[in-house]
Amino acid sequence: MISKPIINKVLKIAVRIIVGLALVLVIFLLSIYVGAWGKVASKKDLSEFNYQRASEVYTADSVLIGKYYLFDRQPITYNDLPQHLIDALVAIEDERFYGHHGIDYTSLLRVIFKTILLQDQSAGGGSTLTQQLAKNLYPRVPNGKVRLAVDKVKEMMVASRLEDLYSKEELITLYLNTVSFGDNTFGIKSASLKFFNKKAKDLKVEEAATLVGMLKATYGYNPRVFPENSLNRRNLVLQAMANNSYLTKAQKDSLSELPTKLDYREFDHNDGIAPYFREEVRKQLLQWVKEQNANGEEYNIYTSGLKIYTTLDYKMQVLAEEAMTEHMKALQQSFEKSYGSNAPWLKDTKLIQKKIQNSPVYRSLERMGLSKEQILDSLKKKHTMTLMDWEGEKTLQASSMDSIQHYMKFLNTGSLSIDPTTGAVKTWIGGVNFKYFKYDHISQSKRQVGSTFKPIVYTAAIEKGIAPCTYFSAQEVAYDNLEGWSPSNSGKEDETYLNYSMEQALSNSINTVAVKVLEETGIPNVIGQAKKMGITSNLPHLPSLALGTAEIKINELIGAYASYVNAGKSVTPFAITHIANTKDSILANFQPVIAKQPAFSKETGMLLLEMMKATVDKGTAARIRSKYNLPNAIAGKTGTTQNNKDAWFVGITPKLVSITWVGLDTYEIGFKSTSLGQGANAALPIFALWLQKLNKEKQFNSITQARFENPSRSVLDQLDCEPVKRDGFFKRLFKNPNKTKTKKFKNNSN
Structure with a gap:
């Protein structure tokens, strides 16, 4: 039996331990309370705290399409x-x-x-x-x-x-x-x-x-x-x-008992609807935030919970991306098949080496001090990687060199549509896959525009006073003051004895005539006309300008084309209508930028529109009617550049203007043949398939069923002439179809 003194002693020790522990606990709690372990949020802090909010991007029809966030x-x-x-x-x-x-x-x-x-x-x-x-x-x-x-x-x-x-x-x-x-x-x-x-x-x-x-x-x-x-x-x-x-x-x-049915939607910059557009909006928003913060504001696009309302039409964009995917998938197959086993991305050693040495991975290894041989040896080593094609992503064993060659062969695209009266962007496709091709072919890329520049040449000619029924010989000419430069036509027909009216020449994209119209109009007059129509890019002061050797961005060219259905006034495409804060208070409104003065007369605009209607009805874009059976009011222009590097199509309707480009980022590679790479085959179908889809949606009836203003009697009279005239007997007698005519190109500026 334990004695009472021992029990008392144990109890005293226990009490002391408990009191000691309690004291330690109290001191511990007090130390936390006074901030010895770091500040404890006060009631004032808790009543004023803010948490980071993602900024949201909305379409014109209030669909959330993306976020910018940490x-x-x-x-x-x-x-x-x-x-x-x-x-x-x-x-x-x-x-x-x-x-x-x-x-x-x-x-x-x-x-x-x-x-x-x-x-x-x-x-x-x-x-x-x-x-x-x-x-x-x-x-x-x-x-x-x-x-x-x-x-x-x-x-x-x-x-x-x-x-x-x-x-x-x-x-x-x-x-x-x-x-x-x-x-x-x-x-x-x-x-x-x-x-x-x-x-x-x-x-x-x-x-x-x-x-x-x-x-x-x-x-x-x-x-x-x-x-x-x-x-x-x-x-x-x-x-x-x-x-x-x-x-x-x-x-x-x-x-x-119910299964879980997800409708997972990742707001990833690489995925989802309109990724190139969202990236363009992000860039514009960063600039706006920079300007605002310079004036004392404190905005951050990733944490301030801004709401960005854009001009994009959600359903139009969805249909446009569907049309692009449908066409580009098939075109890629045809493109690769046309080259077969002799494809340049497989056989052109010099080009492959150039692409490898310009690649980010090569330059990174070069900066590390590796020799060329060491770098190439490293790039040949295979490892697990994911490569993209039109069937999806595939994980396989491949080298960096394999990856570079794989992506060399990909056709890419840029496709933009706007409201021609305001410049509001309705659809924006900057490329085929944002995750793998970040380069935006609308806002970043400048490519030769080919025959899509010809309407500007013809506009300048008519503004100068050259009648639409003026005839120009289609005969090929070698200009001896231009080192024998001799533009030719892509058609197989012998055009030595043919003379085209301006309407027929434009609708059939006759190169030899376009150069002669430029010559008659004067290069300075054409460049001046382009600038009036909103073209700000530097234009070459050369006769080849008539054939579209100028390099112009899509979002610049489309503003010029809008003038044909906007009373002669060009527009600047814009993407954001307004920005609001978390309480929906408007922080900024963005207004359309429209030229103050028309770039040409109403009559000139009507004449060009009729010429471009002819392009669709019976010219180079006739497959819009024959193959795609589109009944809409459409004017347009196809374009193909030298060596089939760039394919273009401009589609004009009363309420929409659309431009599509198709080509390769590897500029050294073009289409194998003109039949495959011409604008009517490579670019036009994206527009045509999209318009087919729009026609099926009743919500777009006001757009798809709109009609152009009827041309005036004066316009119809000016176009009332034979489209093509053949040289008379004596002219044919003194022309040798096997010999190219030579002459000096006159630099007419009057």
């Missing part, structure tokens, strides 16, 4: 939260949420005795939703068990202060706006859009339970990555809802 987060209000979402959250995460003041002492005691003392890891955690909110607002920094204890205490203190400041509804809202759902997604609005492509208020019970279920382990219960784990966790949430009387047993059983 963390994908976009807050919503309590009224936007469905009750079953709130019930699911409370049931599984904090069933006594409405009864505590930030700290659930019942759960806390359970954790102390079961988890800590009995080492029962299945006992669960003791953090309330308010404590979890505190952790969301002030994330922990992993640094050992002592630091974890400090963070836990801090979260309790912050939770208590949050409960003093906010109502339970406000706390629920703050929590759901800040919590992570994985995949770099924060907040229920972003999660709802990403996993189910719908607003939070439209979530079904089982969808809400799926998202709430992710909160325990955002990766392990991610329905995209681990669907089975997610389904089991969702059903556990449904069971918790039933246990807390938020669902009946019958409802729980019925919902538990």
Whole structure:
């Protein structure tokens, strides 16, 4: 039997230990309270905190198409939260949420005795939703068990202060706006859009339970990555809802049988609708933010929650991308087949070496000091990589050299459509695949425009007073003051004895006539006309200008073409209509930029429009009618550059102007044949297929069924002549079809 003195002594020691531990605990808590372990957020801090918000990009018809963010987060209000979402959250995460003041002492005691003392890891955690909110607002920094204890205490203190400041509804809202759902997604609005492509208020019970279920382990219960784990966790949430009387047993059983149906939508800059357009908007937004911040504002496109409203038409863009994919996939196959085993990306050693030495990976190794032999040896080593083609992405064993050769052969495209009266961008396709081809062929690329420049030449000619029914010989001429330069026509017919009216020459894109019209008009007059129509690029002061040797961006050329259906006034394409803040207050409006003065007379515009209608009805773009059976009011112009490097098509309708370019980024490679690479075959189909799709959608009837203004009697009279005249007998007698005529090119500027 233990003696009483010993018992008393043990009790005294125990009391001292308890008092000592209590004192240590009090000192520990006080040290945290006063900030010895880092500042604890005050009530003032908690009433004024801001969290980073993603900026959102919307189409003209209010469809969210992209975001710019560091963390994908976009807050919503309590009224936007469905009750079953709130019930699911409370049931599984904090069933006594409405009864505590930030700290659930019942759960806390359970954790102390079961988890800590009995080492029962299945006992669960003791953090309330308010404590979890505190952790969301002030994330922990992993640094050992002592630091974890400090963070836990801090979260309790912050939770208590949050409960003093906010109502339970406000706390629920703050929590759901800040919590992570994985995949770099924060907040229920972003999660709802990403996993189910719908607003939070439209979530079904089982969808809400799926998202709430992710909160325990955002990766392990991610329905995209681990669907089975997610389904089991969702059903556990449904069971918790039933246990807390938020669902009946019958409802729980019925919902538990449903499969998980995701409509996953990643707002990735590489994926989704209109990626090139979104990147262009981002660049313009960065410039706007820079200008605003220089004036004392503090905007950040990744964290300020800006709302960017654009001119893009969502449905039009979807259909345009479908048309592009449909055509380019087939064209790529034909292109590769035309070259066969002798393709330059396989056989042209000199070109392949040039591409390799200009590649980023080669230059990177070169900067590291490796020799050419070492670099080439490194680039030949095979490893696992993913390569893209029109069938999708393929993971295989390949070398960097294989990759370079693989992408050398890809045809690319740039396709833009605008409202010709304002310049508002309706569709924007900068390339075939943004993930693998970042270069934007609308805003960045300058290519020779080929015959699409000819209407400007003819416009200048008519403005100068040359009648549309003036005839020009199609005979090929060698200009001896231009080193014997001799432009020719692509047709097989012997045109030595033919004379074309301007309408016939333009609609059939006769090169020899275009040069002669330029000669008669004067190069300075043509360049001046181009500038009046909004062309700002430097234009070569050479006769070859008539054939489109000038390099012009698509978004510049399209503004000039808009003038033909905009009373002679060119426009500047624009993408953003206005920018708003998180409260929907307008921060900036952007107005159309339209030329103040017409670049040509109304009559000249009508004459050119009639000529370009003829291009579609019976000229180089006639397949629009014959193959694609498009009944719409359409004018247009095809274009093909030397060696079939660039294929172009301009489509003009009363309410839309569209330009499409097709070619290779590897400029040394062109199409194998003109029949494959001409604008009518390589570029025109993208426009034609798109218009076919628009015609099927009633919502576009006002655009697709619009008609051009009827030409005046004067315009019709000026075009009323034989399209082609053949030389008379005596002229033919003195012409030798086997000998090219020589003469000096006159540089007419009068």
